[in-house]
Each structure stands twice: as C-alpha cells, then as structure tokens.
Amino acid sequence: MKKMIAGVFGAGRIGKFHVENLLQYDNVEVKTICDVQLDHLIEWNKDKNIFLTKNEDDIFDDKEINAIFIFSSTDQHISQLIKATQNVDYIFMEKPISKSIDATLEAWEIVKSKSKTIQLGFNRRFDPNFKKVKEARVKETIGVPHVLKITSRDPEPPGIDYVKVSGGIFMDMAIHDFDMSRYIVGSDVEEVFVMGDALVNPKIKEAGDIDTAIIQLKFANNALGVIDISREAVYGYDQRLELFGSKGAIIADNKVETSTKLLTKDCSCVDNPLHFFIERYIDAYKNEYETFIEAFMNNDNVICSFEDGLKAELIAEACKKSYETKTVVKVRGI
Amino acid sequence: MKKMIAGVFGAGRIGKFHVENLLQYDNVEVKTICDVQLDHLIEWNKDKNIFLTKNEDDIFDDKEINAIFIFSSTDQHISQLIKATQNVDYIFMEKPISKSIDATLEAWEIVKSKSKTIQLGFNRRFDPNFKKVKEARVKETIGVPHVLKITSRDPEPPGIDYVKVSGGIFMDMAIHDFDMSRYIVGSDVEEVFVMGDALVNPKIKEAGDIDTAIIQLKFANNALGVIDISREAVYGYDQRLELFGSKGAIIADNKVETSTKLLTKDCSCVDNPLHFFIERYIDAYKNEYETFIEAFMNNDNVICSFEDGLKAELIAEACKKSYETKTVVKVRGI
Amino acid sequence: MKKMIAGVFGAGRIGKFHVENLLQYDNVEVKTICDVQLDHLIEWNKDKNIFLTKNEDDIFDDKEINAIFIFSSTDQHISQLIKATQNVDYIFMEKPISKSIDATLEAWEIVKSKSKTIQLGFNRRFDPNFKKVKEARVKETIGVPHVLKITSRDPEPPGIDYVKVSGGIFMDMAIHDFDMSRYIVGSDVEEVFVMGDALVNPKIKEAGDIDTAIIQLKFANNALGVIDISREAVYGYDQRLELFGSKGAIIADNKVETSTKLLTKDCSCVDNPLHFFIERYIDAYKNEYETFIEAFMNNDNVICSFEDGLKAELIAEACKKSYETKTVVKVRGI
Amino acid sequence: MKKMIAGVFGAGRIGKFHVENLLQYDNVEVKTICDVQLDHLIEWNKDKNIFLTKNEDDIFDDKEINAIFIFSSTDQHISQLIKATQNVDYIFMEKPISKSIDATLEAWEIVKSKSKTIQLGFNRRFDPNFKKVKEARVKETIGVPHVLKITSRDPEPPGIDYVKVSGGIFMDMAIHDFDMSRYIVGSDVEEVFVMGDALVNPKIKEAGDIDTAIIQLKFANNALGVIDISREAVYGYDQRLELFGSKGAIIADNKVETSTKLLTKDCSCVDNPLHFFIERYIDAYKNEYETFIEAFMNNDNVICSFEDGLKAELIAEACKKSYETKTVVKVRGI
Structure with missing residues (x-):
C-alpha cells in the first residue's frame, strides 16, 4: 500500500x-x-x-x-x-x-x-452543505441554474494593518466566494459588476479598501449570480448559499452548534451561526485532506486545481476594477 | 339554492x-x-x-x-x-x-x-396543521400508527373561582385533546393512565384540581398515546402534535405570527407561539363553520358528532379516576 | 361616529x-x-x-x-x-x-x-413579516442598515400577451420590491444597476422583456441593496427579505400553510411557500384596508402615498435604462 | 505533566x-x-x-x-x-x-x-444538545422543571437473537434515557408506569420482549417525565428531548448532516436525522473522553459515576415490573 x-x-x-x-x-x-x-x-x-x-x-x-x-x-x-x-x-x-x-x-x-x-486550499468546496448544493446542480434536481446567491460575512473585521497588506477585500476575502461560484454553477464567470463601501469602519476606506460589497456575476452558461460580503456580522460567521433554477431551488443555511430552541416569555431562541472559521469549516478541512490523500493513493485528479485558483484571482481582479470604475468588467480569460 | x-x-x-x-x-x-x-x-x-x-x-x-x-x-x-x-x-x-x-x-x-x-365545537379538528396529520394517517403516509403524542399547554391558568366550577382539568381542558386523539389515530381509547400534580399553582390543588398531567392512552388498534397538559406555558399557547408509525412520523409544530428570524450578538430569535386561542385557531373556527354550512347545504354528515363528544367525556371520566386511584382505568363503552 | x-x-x-x-x-x-x-x-x-x-x-x-x-x-x-x-x-x-x-x-x-x-395599494408594506423587519430598522435593533436583500419570485410567468402590454418586468413586477426597498431601508434609492435575461422563457425576450434579473441599489443613506426577481419559481411564490446592519440582521422567510414536518425514509418534508398571491398576502390586504379606514376615521396620514408610488416608478425607469445600457443609472429626483 | x-x-x-x-x-x-x-x-x-x-x-x-x-x-x-x-x-x-x-x-x-x-459510558450526557438543556435547568432559565419529555427511537430493530440475550428493552435501550432523565432533571426517579407492546415486529414479543413503550416518571422533586421509545424509526435515529418549566421550555431537536433545504414542485425537503449512532453522537464521544482525561489530569470527579449507572438500572428494573403488572412501581433506593 x-x-x-x-x-x-x-x-x-x-x-x-x-x-x-x-x-x-x-x-x-x-x-x-x-x-x-x-x-x-x-x-x-x-x-x-x-x-x-x-x-x-x-x-x-x-x-x-x-x-x-x-x-x-x-x-x-x-x-x-x-x-x-x-x-x-x-x-x-x-x-x-x-x-x-x-x-x-x-x-x-x-x-x-x-x-x-x-x-x-479552497476548503469551502468540501463543506457538506455546499457539496449538497453542487450535487443538486449536477443531478439537475433544481434544473437549469438561473440564479446563484452567496452571503459571506466575517464575524469580525481584520486590523487596519492587515487590511493594508491584504490585497483588498476581493482578493483576500471574496476569493473564496469566487471559487465557490464557479464550483456551484459549473461555469466560468464572464462579467462582473460591483457596488461597495466602507460601512463597517471608515478607517478601512482610508486604508484604500472597502468592507461591504455586492458583486454581480454573469456566467458563461447565462446564469446570473450575486455575492454580498461584509467584514463584520456581529452575530457570527454568516456563510449561506442559494442556487435557484428551472425546477426548484436549494438553500444552504448556516451551521450552528446545537439544534436547541429555548422558549421564554421574551422570545424563542435558536443558536447563532458558529463564530470561528475553523469550527465552521471543520468538516470541510477534514474532507479536503481526505480528498487529496485519496487522489494521491489512487493517482486521481483533485477537485480544486491551480487553474481554479487562477480563475478566482481573475474574477477578483475584475471586481476591483468594476468597483473603481463603476462599470461592468469582463473577466480576463486564460 | x-x-x-x-x-x-x-x-x-x-x-x-x-x-x-x-x-x-x-x-x-x-x-x-x-x-x-x-x-x-x-x-x-x-x-x-x-x-x-x-x-x-x-x-x-x-x-x-x-x-x-x-x-x-x-x-x-x-x-x-x-x-x-x-x-x-x-x-x-x-x-x-x-x-x-x-x-x-x-x-x-x-x-x-x-x-x-x-x-x-371541537374546533381543533379543523386546524390545518392537525388536519394534515390526520391525512397522513388516512393516506398511510406514515404507515400503521404506533405512537401519538400531544402537547397541550395553555398560556395562562384560569382563576381559582373558575377552577372550582370547571369540572376539572380533564373535562375542562384535556377534553379537546381526547377528541383529537381519537380523530388523529382513528380508533377508540380503551385504557388510560394518569400522573398529575399542581405544579403551577398550589391553590389549584386546594380547589380539588391539578394543573399539570401526563396522560397515557391505549387505543383499540393497539397504538399508544401520550398527552402532556399544563395550565401555564409562559411563552405562549403550546399546541403540538406528533404521530409516529411504521413508515415515518409527522410532527405539527406551533403557529407563529411571522416567519422572521432576528440575529443579534445575543441570540437568533424566532417568534413565540401565538398566545391567544382565537388567534391560534382562527382558521380552525372558519373551517368549522364552513364544514357545518356545507353539510347543511348538501345534506351531508358532519365531522364531529354528539357521539364523539360523549366519547371524549368518557375518556375524561376515566382519566379522573386513574389520577385518583393511581391505576390503569378502562374507558366505559357506549 | x-x-x-x-x-x-x-x-x-x-x-x-x-x-x-x-x-x-x-x-x-x-x-x-x-x-x-x-x-x-x-x-x-x-x-x-x-x-x-x-x-x-x-x-x-x-x-x-x-x-x-x-x-x-x-x-x-x-x-x-x-x-x-x-x-x-x-x-x-x-x-x-x-x-x-x-x-x-x-x-x-x-x-x-x-x-x-x-x-x-402597495399591500406588501402591510405584511406582518415585512412590518417586523421595518420595525427592527426603526427601533435600531439591527443598528445602522448596511445591506438589504429581497427575493421576489412569482410562481408562474404571465402569458406572452400580458407581457407585451405589461410595461416590462420592472414596472409590472419589481415595482412592489422598489417600494418595499424604500420602506424597509427608510431612505431613497439614488442609483441602480441591473443584469437580466429571459431564462424562464425565450418568448419573453422576443416580446421585448426579460424574466430574470438581479438589481443593485444604492440608497441615499449609503446602504446597499440587491433584489433578485424571477417570473417563475416552480415551488411557490417566493417572497423573502433580509436586512443586515451594524448590530445584526433580520430575515423574513416565506409563509407556509402548516407548520408540519413529515419524516419518511426518503426525506423530511416541510410545506412549500404558499402559491397564490392573495393567500400569501391575505393579512397584508386586511391590514391595508384597516390602515386606510383608520386614517379616514382619525384624519391621519396613510403609510403609502402617491409620492411613494411615483418614486417606485422612477426606480423602475432607471432599472430599465440600466438593463438596456449596462451602466449604473441615477434615479430621477422629484 | x-x-x-x-x-x-x-x-x-x-x-x-x-x-x-x-x-x-x-x-x-x-x-x-x-x-x-x-x-x-x-x-x-x-x-x-x-x-x-x-x-x-x-x-x-x-x-x-x-x-x-x-x-x-x-x-x-x-x-x-x-x-x-x-x-x-x-x-x-x-x-x-x-x-x-x-x-x-x-x-x-x-x-x-x-x-x-x-x-x-453514558455518552449522551456529553452531547452538546443535551448539555445545553441541562444548563438551562441548572441556570434556571426555564425556572422550576415541571415536565421532561424524551423521544428515543432507534433507526432499526436488532436481530431476534440479540433481543433474546439483551436483557430487555428497558435495560438494553431505555437505560440511556433513564440516565438522561436524572441528569437533565437533577433529581431521582421515584415511581414509574409503563405501557408497551411489540408494534414493530411480533417476533420480538415471542422472544419475551417489546419494541415500543411509553414510560412515565415521577421525580423526587415532583417533576413529571415521559419517555417514548421505539426500536424502529425508518427515517433515522430519533433523539429528541424537551424540558418544560415555570419560566419556559427548552427543546433539543435531532442532529442533521447539512442545513440545506431543497424546494421543488413536490415539497421542501430538509435533511433526515442522522442514522448511525456513532455519527449522531460523535461529539458526545469526544467530550466523554476529554472529560475523563481532564478528570484524570486534575484529580477531579467525573460526571457520570458507578452510582449513576446503578440508579439507571434500578429504574429499568421498575419499568419491567410496571409493564408486567400494569401498575405504578416504586424505584428501589440504594
């Protein structure tokens, strides 16, 4: 062996x-x-x-x-x-x-x-939630994909020092969502349009970046997409996704620690989304290694390649330009 | 016409x-x-x-x-x-x-x-939630019924003066649940066993009644049932039901006013169960009249007859005796 | 009186x-x-x-x-x-x-x-779900609003004959969502950007219209918004809304007929969103009349004025132009 | 170290x-x-x-x-x-x-x-869901406990050969729930009453056992409890719990693999409860070891002692007798 x-x-x-x-x-x-x-x-x-x-x-x-x-x-x-x-x-x-x-x-x-x-290491591809969404597309359970929606909000903004060297919100944070978009829809992104602002912390704008953005995507297969990102969701790490198509939709909600509901006079409380990214994606990390090790053992290909990483970066590049120019920007091909 | x-x-x-x-x-x-x-x-x-x-x-x-x-x-x-x-x-x-x-x-x-x-006027039979549970039994979606579970909790206890003339918790409050049991399971109740106490208000015990009880039922078709009742659920009118069988289960949760979820640092809040019985059963009342009027117009039978009311009372009678004697009690036939 | x-x-x-x-x-x-x-x-x-x-x-x-x-x-x-x-x-x-x-x-x-x-008659303002979202903004439960998200999907597309005289998807369908946007965020829409296509039915494109769109909004108070609309969601009338801000988020999910869950070997089923718009917005219609009648009785103002209707139309106008020109379009002021 | x-x-x-x-x-x-x-x-x-x-x-x-x-x-x-x-x-x-x-x-x-x-090895005590319920009791978030409800259903019945040597459903299967009852309510069980039957498989009755039971409990602190157990839930391993008290209730629902919802013309599907007990209780097992290792490292006591195991067995003993005699049975003290 x-x-x-x-x-x-x-x-x-x-x-x-x-x-x-x-x-x-x-x-x-x-x-x-x-x-x-x-x-x-x-x-x-x-x-x-x-x-x-x-x-x-x-x-x-x-x-x-x-x-x-x-x-x-x-x-x-x-x-x-x-x-x-x-x-x-x-x-x-x-x-x-x-x-x-x-x-x-x-x-x-x-x-x-x-x-x-x-x-x-685009670990999110290996998250059970998102894998199930992708399977629904591959098996055509939801038919032809029309609209992809991703919500991606960090629990806390990084420090300003980090922001300055981060490469910007698109390359640093949304890159995961760009990779996810291609993975879920099964098609390349051709055009993007972005509106964004520093709504969380004005110092992030001073540092030349933004902290909130809505990103529109047009895919090669004609599907449309939208990603909304924020550097701060006080209630936890908000990672949701929805794929809508001709035969239905599949919605992936957040992961929570327990499935308890507490009912008191004031309200019925359920768990907040998990806060820490390692906790949130613990299964994804595990599956990520296992996929790689299995590929090694069986001389197989992997699910997330260099080319995928490059394409995510090209989308990030286009988003930056769209934000700066307030125009639709075509994503560079390779 | x-x-x-x-x-x-x-x-x-x-x-x-x-x-x-x-x-x-x-x-x-x-x-x-x-x-x-x-x-x-x-x-x-x-x-x-x-x-x-x-x-x-x-x-x-x-x-x-x-x-x-x-x-x-x-x-x-x-x-x-x-x-x-x-x-x-x-x-x-x-x-x-x-x-x-x-x-x-x-x-x-x-x-x-x-x-x-x-x-x-057993209005609850006409509640859309409970009707759907009954249909799942009739269509055998959940197979042969094995276990019925009813949770029935009032938002607030009645005054002690009312308790004294109410006929007791089984005849006054649980009677709805006894009727519901027969309706959902589609079989008569043969035996009951009850444990109960005044856990909400000791004055209810002084008045000769209890405010909390767990009632076991044995149905003629061998299914088992359990009802838990309380005179006070501070979070609202708690009216849930579950039917479990050989091919699955169907669970009816409470009705709420809105389907919103509020996420803040402290918790993720959803609506409490509706508090007021008329609000909770507004659709049931409407369907109840319509069924009666339709029966009148078409010379049809009704869904909830005098005989049904009598049978619910006979179960209440047996429960009272079971609580008093701490024994299994057979429900009188008619 | x-x-x-x-x-x-x-x-x-x-x-x-x-x-x-x-x-x-x-x-x-x-x-x-x-x-x-x-x-x-x-x-x-x-x-x-x-x-x-x-x-x-x-x-x-x-x-x-x-x-x-x-x-x-x-x-x-x-x-x-x-x-x-x-x-x-x-x-x-x-x-x-x-x-x-x-x-x-x-x-x-x-x-x-x-x-x-x-x-x-922007009835949706009077829907209990959306009213609760608006209240969370007014009471600042979710802090300063950053991002509004609206999902608005009809259960079935209209006939092509209707499409031809409808005034287009923005004026005919999204107009409700434009009004809702201003109502929820409490601020005017200044700029829009739209991507859209006829993904449901190519004949809609031949008739000069589209059936699917993603609409970005920039509000006067700097909040960002996104609306995704579709003429056909096979699973029901999909009407969801989310407001995200500095202190949290509030999410309004769809309305369903019953709160039952059916568990079988194959899956755990809950109810689909209500299909028919009158059924979905029955409470909204009722509240709409009551508000108008109360305003009449008390010589009060109403919640949704002519000016509001005009502003929704001006957003629709800008969206049409944005879709046609693939550019950001400023909404005309009055 | x-x-x-x-x-x-x-x-x-x-x-x-x-x-x-x-x-x-x-x-x-x-x-x-x-x-x-x-x-x-x-x-x-x-x-x-x-x-x-x-x-x-x-x-x-x-x-x-x-x-x-x-x-x-x-x-x-x-x-x-x-x-x-x-x-x-x-x-x-x-x-x-x-x-x-x-x-x-x-x-x-x-x-x-x-x-x-x-x-x-009562691993379930260490399950995050049930721990949270216990904490709500300890912190008195739900006030004085009135009613405990446990649903405990295995996905598949064991073979008849196993049933014969299992010691019976109470000692073999419900023993976990007896331990859980004492742990959650924080009080000993004084009396039990049981109704049961072989509704899943008549051969289990021939082998001298039952496969379905409803068990009532009376606790030393006056709380009431009810456990319903079944050897077969076709939809998965059904492990739910609810504690109801003077200030509210806390409900622990099942664990599922993903938090996705699939909406199609036919239905809105969510995940079934996890099927395999190791998968269901994987966190519980992990926490169980860690607690033991920590106790070892710090010379601390453990959460689940020999005495607890003995008390669970004494409840099982009483349940067997109650089932056989159709009477209320007092649990032996130690």
Whole structure:
C-alpha cells in the first residue's frame, strides 16, 4: 500500500492546525517541516518528532518525500510551488496563489505543462452543505441554474494593518466566494459588476479598501449570480448559499452548534451561526485532506486545481476594477 | 339554492365571536338570538338587526329557522339540544355536552334515535396543521400508527373561582385533546393512565384540581398515546402534535405570527407561539363553520358528532379516576 | 361616529375581492360601483345591493360619498384620481399609478397641491413579516442598515400577451420590491444597476422583456441593496427579505400553510411557500384596508402615498435604462 | 505533566472505535489491550504497536498503567471493574454495569468504599444538545422543571437473537434515557408506569420482549417525565428531548448532516436525522473522553459515576415490573 511522506512549508497557526490533522491519517507521515522560524515549534513538536529545518532543500532534495504541503506566507507560495513541481507529483497549497495576478499567470505558464496534481486550499468546496448544493446542480434536481446567491460575512473585521497588506477585500476575502461560484454553477464567470463601501469602519476606506460589497456575476452558461460580503456580522460567521433554477431551488443555511430552541416569555431562541472559521469549516478541512490523500493513493485528479485558483484571482481582479470604475468588467480569460 | 336561517342560544364573548363570523356567509342568516341577558347586546346588534329574545320558544316555534347554534352556558346545553332536535335537522353545539357524564349519557339515549345532524365545537379538528396529520394517517403516509403524542399547554391558568366550577382539568381542558386523539389515530381509547400534580399553582390543588398531567392512552388498534397538559406555558399557547408509525412520523409544530428570524450578538430569535386561542385557531373556527354550512347545504354528515363528544367525556371520566386511584382505568363503552 | 361611504371604480377580479373585504367593516358602506361593464356583477351583487353604474359622475357628484377606491384598469387611474381629488378627501388606488412616468409626473404636479390623502395599494408594506423587519430598522435593533436583500419570485410567468402590454418586468413586477426597498431601508434609492435575461422563457425576450434579473441599489443613506426577481419559481411564490446592519440582521422567510414536518425514509418534508398571491398576502390586504379606514376615521396620514408610488416608478425607469445600457443609472429626483 | 498510561479490556467494534479516538490525545498512551480473541486485531494494530494479550493480569499487574478502560462484553464488566479498582484510580467502563441488578448491587457494595473514580459510558450526557438543556435547568432559565419529555427511537430493530440475550428493552435501550432523565432533571426517579407492546415486529414479543413503550416518571422533586421509545424509526435515529418549566421550555431537536433545504414542485425537503449512532453522537464521544482525561489530569470527579449507572438500572428494573403488572412501581433506593 502506498504511503504519503509529506514535506511541509510553513507552520504558523493554520499550518500547525493542518499538520495536526494530517498526523491522524495512518497512511500519511509528516517527515519534514521547513519554516523561517523554528523556535515556536520546539515544544509543539515534542511528541511528534518531525524533522524541523530552515533549509528548503531539506524537503526538495529528499527523495523519500512524495507530497508537499505549502502553508507558508503568500509571498513564498509561487517559488516553493514551482520547485515542488520539479520534485513531487502531489502538491497541496493554501490559497491564494499569490497577491499579484501577473505573478500567478507567470507561474501558470510554468506549472500547466508539468501535469502535476496541485490542490488549492479552497476548503469551502468540501463543506457538506455546499457539496449538497453542487450535487443538486449536477443531478439537475433544481434544473437549469438561473440564479446563484452567496452571503459571506466575517464575524469580525481584520486590523487596519492587515487590511493594508491584504490585497483588498476581493482578493483576500471574496476569493473564496469566487471559487465557490464557479464550483456551484459549473461555469466560468464572464462579467462582473460591483457596488461597495466602507460601512463597517471608515478607517478601512482610508486604508484604500472597502468592507461591504455586492458583486454581480454573469456566467458563461447565462446564469446570473450575486455575492454580498461584509467584514463584520456581529452575530457570527454568516456563510449561506442559494442556487435557484428551472425546477426548484436549494438553500444552504448556516451551521450552528446545537439544534436547541429555548422558549421564554421574551422570545424563542435558536443558536447563532458558529463564530470561528475553523469550527465552521471543520468538516470541510477534514474532507479536503481526505480528498487529496485519496487522489494521491489512487493517482486521481483533485477537485480544486491551480487553474481554479487562477480563475478566482481573475474574477477578483475584475471586481476591483468594476468597483473603481463603476462599470461592468469582463473577466480576463486564460 | 338552500339558505340557512339560524337561531342562536347564548351570545357571551365566544357566542358573539361565532355570530360575527356566521354573518359573513352569504347563505346564512342569523334570525334570532336567545339569551338570558340582552342588555349587553343592544349596541353590538345595532347594525345587525338580529331579533333578540329571552324566550327560547321564539326560536323553537319559528318554522323558518332551520339550524340552531347552541353557545349558551354548559348547564343549558342538553335541554336546548333535545328541544332543538325536535325542531330542526342541523344543530351546532359548543363542547362539552354537559358537566355530568350521566346527563350526557341520558341525552345520548334520546338524540341517537333522532338521526339529526349535530356538530360539536371541537374546533381543533379543523386546524390545518392537525388536519394534515390526520391525512397522513388516512393516506398511510406514515404507515400503521404506533405512537401519538400531544402537547397541550395553555398560556395562562384560569382563576381559582373558575377552577372550582370547571369540572376539572380533564373535562375542562384535556377534553379537546381526547377528541383529537381519537380523530388523529382513528380508533377508540380503551385504557388510560394518569400522573398529575399542581405544579403551577398550589391553590389549584386546594380547589380539588391539578394543573399539570401526563396522560397515557391505549387505543383499540393497539397504538399508544401520550398527552402532556399544563395550565401555564409562559411563552405562549403550546399546541403540538406528533404521530409516529411504521413508515415515518409527522410532527405539527406551533403557529407563529411571522416567519422572521432576528440575529443579534445575543441570540437568533424566532417568534413565540401565538398566545391567544382565537388567534391560534382562527382558521380552525372558519373551517368549522364552513364544514357545518356545507353539510347543511348538501345534506351531508358532519365531522364531529354528539357521539364523539360523549366519547371524549368518557375518556375524561376515566382519566379522573386513574389520577385518583393511581391505576390503569378502562374507558366505559357506549 | 364617522362613517365611510365609499364609491368604487372597477370591479374586476381584484376589485370584487377588495369590495368583499370592505363589506366586512361595520363603519364602511360601499354605496356605488362604477365599471365599464356591469353584467358580470348582477349575480354577485344580489345580496349586496350596491348601486351599479357605468356613469363615473354617479360617484363624483354624490355628496354623500366621502371616500373613493380606484380598482379600475391602469389607463383609467390618473383621470379618475384627479377627479376624485376634487370631490373627496380620502382616496385608495391600486398600483401602479400609470404606465407612463411622464403621465405620473404630470398627475403629481396636480395632486401634490391638493393635500388629499391618497393611499396606493402597495399591500406588501402591510405584511406582518415585512412590518417586523421595518420595525427592527426603526427601533435600531439591527443598528445602522448596511445591506438589504429581497427575493421576489412569482410562481408562474404571465402569458406572452400580458407581457407585451405589461410595461416590462420592472414596472409590472419589481415595482412592489422598489417600494418595499424604500420602506424597509427608510431612505431613497439614488442609483441602480441591473443584469437580466429571459431564462424562464425565450418568448419573453422576443416580446421585448426579460424574466430574470438581479438589481443593485444604492440608497441615499449609503446602504446597499440587491433584489433578485424571477417570473417563475416552480415551488411557490417566493417572497423573502433580509436586512443586515451594524448590530445584526433580520430575515423574513416565506409563509407556509402548516407548520408540519413529515419524516419518511426518503426525506423530511416541510410545506412549500404558499402559491397564490392573495393567500400569501391575505393579512397584508386586511391590514391595508384597516390602515386606510383608520386614517379616514382619525384624519391621519396613510403609510403609502402617491409620492411613494411615483418614486417606485422612477426606480423602475432607471432599472430599465440600466438593463438596456449596462451602466449604473441615477434615479430621477422629484 | 501527568500522562495517562491506559490498559484496555475488549476491542470489539466499539472498543476499537474508542481506542482509535484515545490515540489522538497527546497525553494518553494506550499500552495494552486484553481481549479473549486477538486475531482480528493484528492488522488493525500494525501502525499502533499496542501490546496485545489474552491475559488480564498483563494489565492488572502492570504498575505503569494508571487508567483502565473496560469495553469488554457486559458479563465481564463487574469482575474486571472490581480488580481494576484494586490497581488504578481511574476507570472508564461501558454501560450497563451488568445484566443483573443483584450483581450490580453487590459490586456497588464493594466499589463504593474504594473512592476510585469510575466513569460510566453514558455518552449522551456529553452531547452538546443535551448539555445545553441541562444548563438551562441548572441556570434556571426555564425556572422550576415541571415536565421532561424524551423521544428515543432507534433507526432499526436488532436481530431476534440479540433481543433474546439483551436483557430487555428497558435495560438494553431505555437505560440511556433513564440516565438522561436524572441528569437533565437533577433529581431521582421515584415511581414509574409503563405501557408497551411489540408494534414493530411480533417476533420480538415471542422472544419475551417489546419494541415500543411509553414510560412515565415521577421525580423526587415532583417533576413529571415521559419517555417514548421505539426500536424502529425508518427515517433515522430519533433523539429528541424537551424540558418544560415555570419560566419556559427548552427543546433539543435531532442532529442533521447539512442545513440545506431543497424546494421543488413536490415539497421542501430538509435533511433526515442522522442514522448511525456513532455519527449522531460523535461529539458526545469526544467530550466523554476529554472529560475523563481532564478528570484524570486534575484529580477531579467525573460526571457520570458507578452510582449513576446503578440508579439507571434500578429504574429499568421498575419499568419491567410496571409493564408486567400494569401498575405504578416504586424505584428501589440504594
């Protein structure tokens, strides 16, 4: 039986979370972690005994390593990815590919010929709710898709310092929703139109960004779409989706912790949406790894490729331009 | 086309409510109202021009009147009903038939031979929620019924003075649920067992009654049932029902005013159950009249007969005895 | 006590429905109905004894009549309205005001100086669901409004013949949603952007119209809005609304007939949204009349004025232009 | 930092499931598994390297082992438990304690003096839904508890061979609900009354058992309770609970896989209750281990003790007698 021997780039908060999960699979060994800083990993690694290094080549030159996970900071993604495609067949990389479309397009020119299996970390594709919506489209339970609606609201806005280097709300936050749009509708986005503003915090506007937007999409298959995003929903992480078509509609509501209802004189209370993204998407993360590991085991393709990541970025690019110009913008093809 | 010319006994709060509703049907004329007191009706009757009288014979002797509605106090029910059966073919009477099973049984001996159409005011049978549950049983969508569950909680307990003359919680309140049980399951109740207590207000116990009870039922078709009743649910009028069977279950939840959900930092709030019984059962009352009027127009039978009312009282009688003796009690047959 | 003596223009399907409802109010007398055709009313009027006439002046010249209801076809609205403002103080008129913005603006010049009370039939404002959303905004339960979302889908598309004379989807169908937008957000719409298509039926496109659209709104108070409309939702009349703000969100779901859930091996079924618009908005219609009658009794203002109707039409006008030009369009001011 | 070195008795289906979960805790080492059969464990143990043995003393005599898990068949429970109390301070044992109340009582006499920490595997106490209900009682959000209602239906009946040795529906299945009743209400059960039948499968009756029952409970604090159980709910594992009190009620509905709703012409479908008990209670199992491990680490008490297990069995004993005698039965004290 095949065994995955993994090398990992980057073990920050999310990287460690991923590694801890990967360690639970019998057929996966995390052999080496490479990070620019190692001190914070010593205690955490005590019972794991993973080889820690600052030298990237300890992963690239290790012939035993047959899968690479890239959880490093976004500016390291592309160089590590390109080297990884020279050394292993299976690569898992966190989104986004880069903060510059041009850099992403350049990388695309290099990796597209390599026929390596690259899975991007668009974890939401693996959420049971959204998978069920997608299945309803694939099985045509709701007929021909007419309208997609996504609500995507974070529980809290990021700090202004983060906003400044984030690449903007479309690339940083809505990118997930752009990927989801293509996945759910099963068609590329051709045109976008955006209205937006900083309604949550005016300092976000001063920092050159917005915090609230409504994004219209026109898909190649003629379906229409709308995404509304906000950096702050005080009641929790609001992640809903609806696909409407010629034979019906399917609506995915939020996930909650319990299915209890408390009835008192004042009101009937149900649970708020889960607040923390890891809690909200815990099943999605699990399914994401399993899909990748299964693809590795069976020499299969993955569900979310480099090309998908690139296309999401091109939609983000068009949205930024639409917001700035108040016009309909065509999404660049590849 | 047939026209219903109605005589009405009793125009208290609920009687007036009924009359106002009846007046909205084009094919119904309310000709005469007989009550022991008329003063409170003068103003209300101004634009209605109904003939008001204290003399019962103004209704019984009026050959034009072809339907009689009995909304008077319970102690007048039986004598008015028996005279009514001598004069008209269609009689609508509020529940319960009487406060004494023996009196009800005597009346049954008289009316059962008359082949008149008597509809009792078990309005809940006509509630869209509960009708849908019954249909699921009739169409066998849920297969053979195994377990019936009824939750029946009033929003507020009655005053102690009322409790003293109410005939007890089983005859006064649970009687609706006993009728509902037979209607939903489609079978007679053979045995009952009851545990109960005054948990809402100890003064109710001093007055010789209880305010909370769990009632088990064994039906002739072997199904089991359970009713839990309470005189006080602070969050509203709690009227739920569930039928479970070999092929599934159907659950009827409460009715609410709006289908809104308010999400704030503190909680996600939905509407409380409707509080007021008339508001809760407004559709049921409407359907109740319509069924009676249609039966009249088409010479049909009604859905809820004198016999049904009698059977509900016999279950109440058995429950009272079960509570007092802490034993299983067989329901008397007729 | 004041009494409303009503004259009614137009007794087609919806006009008769309205009259039947008005007849249930003790303080309202429907004295005269004027229609271009009377034959279809003879039987219906038998027990009502309303004076039927083809002569408009039988209403305008009747000094006893103190309120006028205009339920006639849209092309008669303005001329009847203007004459009505010369004769009575209270006028109720079905929407839309006219099919031509210019005609509506001309009428506005005439009626705005008259200080008469004109209520337009935007019944949805009076729906308990949407009223509760509006209250949450007024009471600031959800804080400052950021995003309004409306889903508005008809159960079935109209015939092509109707489409041709309808004035287009924005004026004919979305006009309700435009009025609702202003009502819920409490601010005027300044700019719109629209994407749309004929996804339900290509013949609608041939007839010069579309059947599916996503409409973006920018409000004067900086809030953003989005309306998605469709001429056909096979599962029922889909009328949902959501207001999201700095302190929370309130979501109004559809109305259903029963609150039952059927659980079988195959699925857990709940009721579909109500199909028929009268059934869906039955409470809204009732509240609409009551508000108008109360305003009449207390010499109060109404909730939905001529000006509101005009503003909804101006939004529709801007949407049409936005769809045709694929640009952001400013809504004309008045 | 303390480390738990565990010895495990029994590695059947559920035992292996538990061990796999325990292995995910950094501070837990599963050192030894003792089972009557080892062949089926060889492959499974390959990457785990746990010491496998048929000799119980390999666990009892190992001074390094400081916690014992008993997942063996019920007839081995008591002897292993008693020996375990002589060797370690922390013991986790699957329910039920034994199939004979007398044996359980005898064991109680021995273990009660040992002051060891014994946690019984009533996993449902650790379910987030039911924990939230309990918290509402503890915090008095719903006031004084009046009525507890539990619905507990298995998705499929066990085979007749199992039924014959199961100890009967009360000891085998309802035992969970008896424990839950005491936990939720926070009071002992004093009296029970049961009606039951074999409505799912008559062969279960031939085997001396029933498959459907309604169980009434009277608690020491005067609250009333009712449990309805069935061996077969075709739509899934139906596990609901409701606590009603003087200030409100809290209702725990079933868990579902997704929060999607599919609307088509035929119906609006939501997910059925989860079918498989491990899937349904996956969080409960996780919380159960964590509570035990935390108690071990902090020298704390556990939430579900031997005494709790004994009391659940005494309620089961009373229910069996009540069913057989059709009388109210007092629960034996200890």
